[in-house]
Amino acid sequence: QVHLVQSGAAVRRPGASLRISCKASGYTFTTYPIHWVRQAPGQRLEWMGWIIAASGKTQYSQRFRGSVTFSRDTSAGTAYMDLSSLTSEDTAVYYCARETLRGGGEFDLWGQGTLVTVSS
Amino acid sequence: QSALTQPASVSGSPGQSITISCTGTSSDIGAFDYVSWYQQHPGKAPELMIYGVSNRPSGVSFRFSGSKSANTASLTISGLQAEDEADYYCISYTTSFTYIFGTGTKVTVL
Numbered sequence: 001q002v003h004l005v006q007s008g009a010a011v012r013r014p015g016a017s018l019r020i021s022c023k024a025s026g027y028t029f030t031t032y033p034i035h036w037v038r039q040a041p042g043q044r045l046e047w048m049g050w051i052i053a054a055s056g057k058t059q060y061s062q063r064f065r066g067s068v069t070f071s072r073d074t075s076a077g078t079a080y081m082d083l084s085s086l087t088s089e090d091t092a093v094y095y096c097a098r099e100t101l102r103g104g105g106e107f108d109l110w111g112q113g114t115l116v117t118v119s120s
Numbered sequence: 121q122s123a124l125t126q127p128a129s130v131s132g133s134p135g136q137s138i139t140i141s142c143t144g145t146s147s148d149i150g151a152f153d154y155v156s157w158y159q160q161h162p163g164k165a166p167e168l169m170i171y172g173v174s175n176r177p178s179g180v181s182f183r184f185s186g187s188k189s190a191n192t193a194s195l196t197i198s199g200l201q202a203e204d205e206a207d208y209y210c211i212s213y214t215t216s217f218t219y220i221f222g223t224g225t226k227v228t229v230l
Binding site: 007025035037044045046047049050059061062065095097100102103104105106107108110113 | 217
């Protein structure tokens with residue numbers, strides 16, 4: 001079976017950094033792009049950006065450019081998102097999602113989500 | 121533009137049909153046939169319901185259908201069932217090579 005398994009919930013102080021991982025299993029990791037999506041408590045989904053797993057090329061939403069960095073380790077079949085200079089507004093569930101080869105926002109596989117809480 | 125515009129809530133009785141609109145601009149919905157729809161139940165990850173404006177993934181009920189006219193996409197749920205009660209989001213590709221989600225719609229089955 002195919003899965004995306006994300007790292008567990010995390011609590012950080014304001015100003016801290018955090019890395020979230022998204023491990024793929026059951027398929028060839030480098031075949032599909034990985035997207036990242038944020039959902040603040042009670043709020044809508046927000047597209048953060050994507051990474052092409054094969055090449056490592058990235059694209060960021062203007063809203064998140066400069067505060068997040070995507071990377072991947074092809075040997076580990078894992079994508080990463082680094083969040084820096086966290087504030088309380090970064091408290092949210094973060095999802096990774098696989099996009100099909102058709103593209104166009106067709107995310108057919110999602111991670112379970114990682115809850116990040118930023119609090120002093 | 122920060123988000124595509126959806127109605128905050130839509131409701132219907134079991135068996136009825138409802139339609140959720142998703143309004144964008146000529147730089148997103150109007151520019152491509154790249155609109156997808158997601159269903160999200162509380163505490164769960166989103167699930168793909170429609171891709172490419174009107175295509176249903178394998179396993180998704182035929183009761184879900186999608187369409188598009190100019191800058192507005194629509195999701196129709198026919199034969200509404202209790203299990204359809206959830207939040208629904210549209211997403212579109214944009215001319216800036218990015219994606220944008222809608223504001224989300226809460227569907228209530230009366």
